[in-house]
Amino acid sequence: MQVKAPRGTYDIMPDDVNKWHYVERIIRQTAETFGYAEIRTPIFEHTELFERGVGDTTDIVSKEMYTFQDRSNRSLTLRPENTASCVRAFIEHSVAGGILPVKWYYMGPMFRYDRPQAGRYRQFHQFGVEAFGSNNPAMDAEVISLALEILANLGLTDYELHLNSVGCPQCREIYREKLIAHIRPVKEQLCADCQTRFEKNPLRVLDCKLNSCQAAIAGFPNIYDYLCPDCSEHYSQVRKNLSDNKSSFIHDNQLVRGLDYYTNTAFEITIPQIGAQSAVAGGGRYNGLVKACGGTDMQGIGFAMGMERLLLAMASVENGPINAPKLDVFLALMDDKYEPQAVQILSGLRRAGIKTDRDYNYRSAKAQMKYADKLGARIVLLLGEDEIQRGIITIRDMQSREQSEASTEELMAAIKAILE
Ligand code: HAM
Numbered sequence: 001m002q003v004k005a006p007r008g009t010y011d012i013m014p015d016d017v018n019k020w021h022y023v024e025r026i027i028r029q030t031a032e033t034f035g036y037a038e039i040r041t042p043i044f045e046h047t048e049l050f051e052r053g054v055g056d057t058t059d060i061v062s063k064e065m066y067t068f069q070d071r072s073n074r075s076l077t078l079r080p081e082n083t084a085s086c087v088r089a090f091i092e093h094s095v096a097g098g099i100l101p102v103k104w105y106y107m108g109p110m111f112r113y114d115r116p117q118a119g120r121y122r123q124f125h126q127f128g129v130e131a132f133g134s135n136n137p138a139m140d141a142e143v144i145s146l147a148l149e150i151l152a153n154l155g156l157t158d159y160e161l162h163l164n165s166v167g168c169p170q171c172r173e174i175y176r177e178k179l180i181a182h183i184r185p186v187k188e189q190l191c192a193d194c195q196t197r198f199e200k201n202p203l204r205v206l207d208c209k210l211n212s213c214q215a216a217i218a219g220f221p222n223i224y225d226y227l228c229p230d231c232s233e234h235y236s237q238v239r240k241n242l243s244d245n246k247s248s249f250i251h252d253n254q255l256v257r258g259l260d261y262y263t264n265t266a267f268e269i270t271i272p273q274i275g276a277q278s279a280v281a282g283g284g285r286y287n288g289l290v291k292a293c294g295g296t297d298m299q300g301i302g303f304a305m306g307m308e309r310l311l312l313a314m315a316s317v318e319n320g321p322i323n324a325p326k327l328d329v330f331l332a333l334m335d336d337k338y339e340p341q342a343v344q345i346l347s348g349l350r351r352a353g354i355k356t357d358r359d360y361n362y363r364s365a366k367a368q369m370k371y372a373d374k375l376g377a378r379i380v381l382l383l384g385e386d387e388i389q390r391g392i393i394t395i396r397d398m399q400s401r402e403q404s405e406a407s408t409e410e411l412m413a414a415i416k417a418i419l420e
Pocket of ligand 1: 080082083112114120122124125126129259279282284301306308309
């Protein structure tokens with residue numbers, strides 16, 4: 001029986017890894033220009049962290065986690081997201097005692113047992129940032145601007161930034177009561193998921209994508225009208241800051257994120273042309289989360305971006321660097337008796353930092369040229385009977401298709417001249 005990759009997972013084959021490297025490089029460079037430092041946390045954590053951190057009424061915790069008992073009967077979970085892990089690390093390493101704010105970024109696989117479809121996987125990759133220790137609305141705007149800057153640096157321009165404020169626990173509770181009173185009489189018209197959401201977290205009914213649910217709640221009060229003066233001021237400062245930075249956004253009353261920890265600013269960035277799973281990034285402020293996970297009273301804000309969705313969007317962008325040549329030099333070898341010379345040439349070039357590969361099957365010169373072409377080699381070196389007799393190496397420039405010769409001593413300079 002052939003064993004295949006589990007449903008919702010996939011291999012990133014070497015040809016595609018180039019694209020990943022390109023996107024990862026741009027992301028890292030952009031995050032670092034904004035002053036964020038990388039953190040790497042474990043792939044699995046104690047299950048309790050996500051129950052407390054993400055919230056046990058959320059879809060993620062109630063039905064999407066990969067949870068297992070280890071051999072010592074501990075309940076562990078493959079991380080479904082990384083904010084809770086960053087909060088745990090922040091507390092565990094007593095980071096609050098140092099100079100604040102601290103700004104972290106991360107990149108890596110996350111795991112959710114969701115129904116797979118284009119842009120939605122069970123193992124997927126996120127890039128994300130978390131900034132702890134500031135409630136300044138300028139920090140909210142910085143975090144959002146970083147997400148937008150990454151898109152711009154990747155050449156993506158057709159996105160929408162949706163923005164809302166979900167208030168603080170005090171003003172949200174007043175709104176929640178109001179919303180419950182409005183939803184209760186129309187509860188039967190809602191989908192089964194929304195009926196459960198109504199019981200557990202009624203605000204989540206607002207961002208149901210079904211038209212029937214949207215029709216049932218049309219005209220219901222908006223949280224915006226219930227924000228307390230502090231939350232209202234915070235939200236208007238965030239919007240002002242974004243406008244000052246010439247970033248356009250859509251105020252979206254329906255935007256309620258699917259994780260429980262948000263306070264105040266919530267945002268999502270969508271790229272409509274990538275299909276049903278159009279949210280490429282989502283995030284917001286979580287001022288109560290560090291405390292809820294056992295730390296001090298500490299503000300935080302962040303977002304995460306789906307790397308697969310970014311790559312889907314990138315498919316429509318012409319991008320030179322993604323297809324950069326993969327190999328500088330290919331050494332075509334006609335017979336095993338030339339191995340001693342070959343091994344010296346190969347080691348010399350590799351030590352000089354020149355990306356070099358070779359043939360191992362001693363096929364015909366024509367077959368080796370074809371192979372070198374497939375590898376994207378810029379230069380092919382030919383080593384056969386004639387070359388050995390004359391003490392030279394034939395150099396073929398695969399771009400100009402010109403051929404020249406060099407002695408072993410001249411070889412390095414000749415190759416560098418072509419590569420430059
Ligand atoms: P999230 O909205 O659950 O937020 O995920 C963020 C992004 O990850 C989504 O916008 C999407 O691009 C991508 N994503 C989520 N699930 C999948 C999936 N099954 N397949 C492919 N891509 C997916 C969070 O995870 C929060 N931790 C974000 C955050 C950081 N908030 C504050 N700090």
